[in-house]
Amino acid sequence: MIEDIIKAWAKDCSLYYKKPIYYYIKKHWFKRNELIIMTSYPGALIGTHGDTYYKYEKIFKLHGYNYHIKIIELPIYNSIKELKF
Numbered sequence: 001m002i003e004d005i006i007k008a009w010a011k012d013c014s015l016y017y018k019k020p021i022y023y024y025i026k027k028h029w030f031k032r033n034e035l036i037i038m039t040s041y042p043g044a045l046i047g048t049h050g051d052t053y054y055k056y057e058k059i060f061k062l063h064g065y066n067y068h069i070k071i072i073e074l075p076i077y078n079s080i081k082e083l084k085f
Contacts (some may be wrong), residue, residue: 001063007055008039025067029062035049035067042073046050 002023007067026034039045046053057069 002035002065004054005059005063008059009045009052012056013041013047013052015039015041017046032066032068035041035065035069036072037069038072040074042071045071 002025006021006023015021022038022040024036026036028034030051037045044052053069053071060067060069
């Protein structure tokens with residue numbers, strides 16, 4: 001379900017076919033869990049004045065996911081071979 005929301009978010013921002021988007025869920029004991037999204041185009045996911053970001057933050061909450069969403073920029077010309085957390 002999380003992947004479907006992220007795919008819809010990427011399609012809404014027209015990033016679906018440009019570069020891959022990676023995500024990771026970091027669990028915490030004492031605060032909200034974090035959804036970390038890594039992409040080469042973070043500005044497109046955020047949108048003008050954060051409109052797109054807040055729209056999809058509400059969609060996550062409507063589906064029962066109360067994540068703190070962080071977006072991390074990846075270099076455009078480098079590719080990730082393996083993500084380690």
